[in-house]
Amino acid sequence: MSSAFAYRSSIFHAEAVPVPRIAEAYGTPFYCYARAELHRAYDDLASALQECGALICFAVKANGNLSIIRSFAERGAGADVVSVGELHRALAAGVPPEKIIFSGVGKTRAEIDAALATGIYQFNAESIPELEVLNAAGATLGRKIPLALRVNPDVDPRTHAKISTGRKATKFGIAVEQTGQALAAVQQLPQLDLCGIAMHIGSQLTAIQPFDEAFGVMAALVAEWRAAGHDIRRLDLGGGIGIRYAEETPPTPAAYAALVKKHFSGLKLQIAVEPGRFLTGNAGILVSRVIYAKRGGAKNFLILDAAMNDLMRPAMYDSWHDIVPVQAMPGSAVEHWDVVGPVCETSDLFGQDRALPALQSGDLVAFMGAGAYGASMASTYNARVLIQEIMADGDLFSLIRRPVNIEEQIAWDTDPVWVR
Ligand code: PLP
Numbered sequence: 001m002s003s004a005f006a007y008r009s010s011i012f013h014a015e016a017v018p019v020p021r022i023a024e025a026y027g028t029p030f031y032c033y034a035r036a037e038l039h040r041a042y043d044d045l046a047s048a049l050q051e052c053g054a055l056i057c058f059a060v061k062a063n064g065n066l067s068i069i070r071s072f073a074e075r076g077a078g079a080d081v082v083s084v085g086e087l088h089r090a091l092a093a094g095v096p097p098e099k100i101i102f103s104g105v106g107k108t109r110a111e112i113d114a115a116l117a118t119g120i121y122q123f124n125a126e127s128i129p130e131l132e133v134l135n136a137a138g139a140t141l142g143r144k145i146p147l148a149l150r151v152n153p154d155v156d157p158r159t160h161a162k163i164s165t166g167r168k169a170t171k172f173g174i175a176v177e178q179t180g181q182a183l184a185a186v187q188q189l190p191q192l193d194l195c196g197i198a199m200h201i202g203s204q205l206t207a208i209q210p211f212d213e214a215f216g217v218m219a220a221l222v223a224e225w226r227a228a229g230h231d232i233r234r235l236d237l238g239g240g241i242g243i244r245y246a247e248e249t250p251p252t253p254a255a256y257a258a259l260v261k262k263h264f265s266g267l268k269l270q271i272a273v274e275p276g277r278f279l280t281g282n283a284g285i286l287v288s289r290v291i292y293a294k295r296g297g298a299k300n301f302l303i304l305d306a307a308m309n310d311l312m313r314p315a316m317y318d319s320w321h322d323i324v325p326v327q328a329m330p331g332s333a334v335e336h337w338d339v340v341g342p343v344c345e346t347s348d349l350f351g352q353d354r355a356l357p358a359l360q361s362g363d364l365v366a367f368m369g370a371g372a373y374g375a376s377m378a379s380t381y382n383a384r385v386l387i388q389e390i391m392a393d394g395d396l397f398s399l400i401r402r403p404v405n406i407e408e409q410i411a412w413d414t415d416p417v418w419v420r
Contacts, residue, residue, distance in 0.1 A: 003037075004034030004036055004037035004040075004283065004392075005034060005037075005285055005366070005368065007328050010327060010328040010330075011326065011327060011328070012324060012325075012326040012327075012328070012364075012366055014032045014033075014034055014285065014390075014392035014397070015034050015035070015036060015392040015393065015394055015395070016392075016394050016395040017392045017395060017396070017397045019032070019285075019287055019326045019364065019366060020326060020327070020364060021397070022287070022390055022392075022397055023287060023289070023326075023364055025397075026388055026390065026399060027388075028287055028288055028289040028305055028306070028364065029286060029287060029288040029289070029304070029305050029306035029310055029387050030286075030287055030387055030388045030389065030390050031284055031285070031286055031287075031370060031371075031374060031375045031387065031388070031389040031390065032284065032285050032286075032287055032389075032390045032391075032392060032397075033065075033067075033068060033280070033283050033284045033371055033389070033390070033391050033392070033400075034283050034284075034391075034392050035071060035391055035392065035393040036393070036394075037282065037283035038068065038071045038072070038279065038280060038283045038371075039071065039075065041278060041279045041280070041282070041283060042056070042071075042072050042075055042077065042279055043075070044253050045241075045253045045273075045275060045278065045279070046075070046076075047253075048252075048253035048254050048256065048257035049253070049256075049257050049260065049271075049273065051257070051261070052257060052260050052261060052264070052265070052271050053270070053271065054260070054271040054272060054273050055078055055099060055121075055270070055271070055272045055273075056072070056076075056077045056078065056272075056273055056275065057077065057078040057079050057080040057099065057100070057101050057272050057273065057274050058072045058073075058077050058078070058079050058080065058274075058275065058276065058279055059079075059080045059239045059274045059275060059276030059277075060079050060080065060081050060082075060086040060089055060090055060276075060376075061080075061082055061086065061276060061373075061376060062276025062277055062279070062280050062281070062371075062372040062373055062376060063276070063280045063284070063371060063372055063373075063374070063375060063376050064086060064089045064375075064376050065375065065389055065400055065401055066089060066092055066093040066400075067093075067391055067400040068280060068400075069089060069090055069093035069094075069095065070093045070094055072279060073090075073093055073094050073095045074094075077095070077099070078095055078096070078099025078100055078101065078121065078272070079093075079095045079099065079100050079101070080100075080101045080103055080239070080274035080276075081100060081101070081102055081103070081115075082102075082103050082104035083104065083111065084110070084111040084114050084115065087100065087102065087111075087114065087115055087118070087120075091118065097118040097119045097120050097121070098119060098120070098121050099121055100115075100118075100120040100121055101120070101121055101122045101123075101124060101148075101198075101236060101272060101274065102115045102120055102122070102123050102124065103124045103126075103150065103198070103200070103274070104124075104126070105126045105127065105130075105171050105172060107123070107130065107133075109133055109136070109137060112133060112134060112137045113137050113140070113141070116137055116138065116141055116143055116145070117141065120146075121146060121272075122146045122147070122148050122195070122196060122234065122236070122272075123145055123146065123147055123148070124148045124149075124150045124196075124198040124236060125147055125148070125149055125150065125174075125182075126150045126172060126173055126174060127174065128174070128178075128181065128182055128185050131147075131182065131185050131186060131189055131192065132185075132189065134147065134189075134191070134192060135189035135190070135191045135192055136191075137191075138191025138192065139190075139191050143191070144191055144192070144193045145191055145192050145193060146193055146195055146196075147186070147192050147193060147194050147195065147196070148194075148195065148196030148197055148198040148234060148236055149174055149179065149182055149183075149186075149194065149196075149197055149198065150172070150173040150174065150198040150199065150200070150236075151173050151174055151175075151176060151179060151197060151198070151199055151217070151218070151221060152165075152166065152167075152168050152170070152172055152173030152174060152175050152176070152199075153166060153173075153176060153199055153201065153213070153214040153217035153218065154166070154167055154168040154175070154176065154217075155167070155201050155210050155213045155214040155217065156210060157201045157202030157205050157210045157240065158205070158206070158207050158209075158210055159202045159203060159204050159205055159206070159240075159242070160204065160317050160318075160319075162316065162317055163202055163203040163204055163317065164201075164202040165200055165201055165202045165203075166199075166200075166201025166202050166210065166214060172200070173198075173199065173200075176217065176221070179221065179225075183225065183228065183230065186230075194230055194231075194232070195231065195232065195233050195234050196232060196233065196234030196235060196236060197218060197221055197222060197225065197232060197234075197235055197236070198235075198236035198237075198238065199214055199217075199218055199236070199237060199238050200237075200238025200239060200240060200274065201214050201238065201240060202240055203239065203240055203242075203276070203277060204240070204242045204243070204250075204277060205240045205241065205242050205250070205251070206242040206248045206249065206250045206251075207251075208251040208255055208256070208259065211240070211251070211256065211259055212259055212263075215237070215259060215260070215262075215263040215264070216263060218235065218237075218263070218264075219263045219264060219267070222235065222267060222269065232269070233268070233269060233270060234269060234270045234271075234272065235264060235267075235269040235270070235271050235272070236271075236272045236273075236274065237260065237271065237272070237273050237274075238273070238274050239273065239274040239275045239276050239277070239278070240275075241253075241256055241275055241277070241278040242277070242278075243277055243278055243281040243282055243369065243372075244282070244369075245281075245319065245320050245321060245322070245368075245369045246320045246322070276372055276373075277372040277373065279372075280371040280372045281369050281371050281372035281373075282368075282369055282371060283371040284369075284370045284371020284372070284374060284375075285366045285367060285368055285369075285370050285371075286306055286310065286311050286321075286366070286367040286370040286374060287326065287364060287365070287366050287367075288304040288305050288306035288310075288364070288365055288366075288367070289304065289305050289362060289363070289364055289365075290302055290303070290304060290305075290359050290360065290361055290362060290363045290364075290365065291303045291304060291305050291342065291361060292361055293337075293358075293359055293360050293361060299338050300335055300336060300337050300338065301337065301338050301339075301340055302337040302338070302339045302340065302354075302356070302359055302365075303340055303341070303342060304339065304340065304341055304342075304350070304365065305341075305342070306341055306350075306367075306387070307341025307342055307343040307348050307381075307382070307384065308341055308343050308345060308347060308348040308349075308350075308381070309341075309343060309378060309379045309380065309381040309382060309384050310341070310374075310375075310378050310384070310387050311350070311367060311370055311374050311377075311378075312373075312374075312377040312378070312379070313373055313374070313377070314349065314350050314351065315345070315347040315348065315349070316377075320351070321350065321351070321367040321368055321369050321370060322367070322368040322369065323339055323350065323351055323354055323356065323365050323366070323367055323368075324365065324366050324368065325356060325357055325359060325363060325364070325365055326363070326364035326365060326366055327363065327364065329357035329358070329359075332357035332358045333357070333358055334355045334356070334357060335355075335356065335357070335358055336353045336354065336355055336356075337351075337353070337354050337356050337359070338351070338352050338353065338354075339351045339354055339356075339365075342382075343381060343382045343384070344382065350367065375387070375389055375401070380404070380409055383406060383409065385403045385404060385405055385406065385409075386403060386404035387403055388401055388402055388403040389401040
């Protein structure tokens with residue numbers, strides 16, 4: 001549990017703010033982030049990577065709230081984006097275009113045009129057809145495309161299958177054996193300035209060996225491509241550093257940085273990394289209120305006002321989040337609860353047989369480790385509100401995203417205006 005979220009006199013706090021105060025002010029459910037924890041995570045990684053001179057490009061997909069992006073941008077971070085929407089978010093948060101990397105397997109021509117017009121740092125191309133579209137966009141705008149090829153090193157990241165991208169059976173990157181073909185294509189496409197090589201083998205990596213293996217593949221390719229006459233001056237190592245949700249022991253920033261040094265020091269490469277989860281995961285919680293404590297039958301169910309549409313990870317990845325009562329109840333008997341939301345899906349299940357006190361309707365609980373891939377993956381399924389986000393800073397707190405209520409959502413729909 002991160003130190004930014006802790007009990008003080010039996011009440012769970014976000015920094016120095018009692019969580020019930022926020023619930024009173026804004027209602028539930030809500031995400032709450034600790035500003036100091038965002039900064040601490042960034043500073044830990046930045047100081048470990050300082051010697052490598054690496055540019056940290058926050059992976060906006062982990063959490064696209066402007067205040068979150070800005071909390072890194074104000075410390076010098078760039079951004080890794082995978083859609084024009086994320087590009088606009090990063091720019092709106094004040095990330096300079098020359099620190100933005102555009103990743104993703106399916107960039108459309110319109111997205112490429114928009115990014116090129118702003119003058120971003122780099123496009124990470126993931127296929128040969130994409131190279132042709134990038135070249136055409138460069139020709140139309142009269143610009144050279146700063147290009148890295150994302151290579152799929154075919155390394156098992158040893159993480160959940162649904163967030164594993166490093167094996168060549170996934171859609172990501174260009175297979176090592178196809179890189180010769182990609183380099184030949186680049187030579188025929190005059191608007192492309194092939195300056196870099198990129199990788200990203202998966203998310204929530206808790207072992208260091210897959211990074212070691214993949215970095216080895218990258219270092220060999222840099223040498224090979226340079227020997228073939230390509231001026232490779234940039235290296236993008238992607239994201240993936242895991243965090244502790246339960247008992248994991250992910251690589252420390254120092255261990256990760258030591259590996260970067262081991263493989264790449266002396267190669268004169270401008271290094272970028274794209275962490276998402278590491279920077280925000282443990283800096284956020286989701287706070288929810290018990291609607292009903294439904295006892296009996298085969299199980300006890302704690303039915304919350306947060307649901308799978310607010311925090312998708314357990315339903316999608318079977319992921320674990322610690323769930324804690326906001327008011328500590330040290331004297332209470334421990335019961336076993338299936339913690340669920342109100343959505344009409346059996347997968348709307350946050351945790352099974354969780355040992356928690358005898359909670360009742362109206363009590364508050366907090367989900368730990370909800371700062372990454374929480375709010376950014378939320379949906380309006382079951383016509384539910386997109387929930388609010390709060391930032392805590394010392395003893396202050398502020399709304400940083402207002403809820404999108406049902407009236408607004410109804411206004412998204414239009415009556416048909418038929419055309420042929
Ligand atoms: N970079 C790319 C290309 C990604 O696809 C992702 C997420 O999967 C990330 C960076 C961020 O990963 P993480 O949040 O695990 O650091």
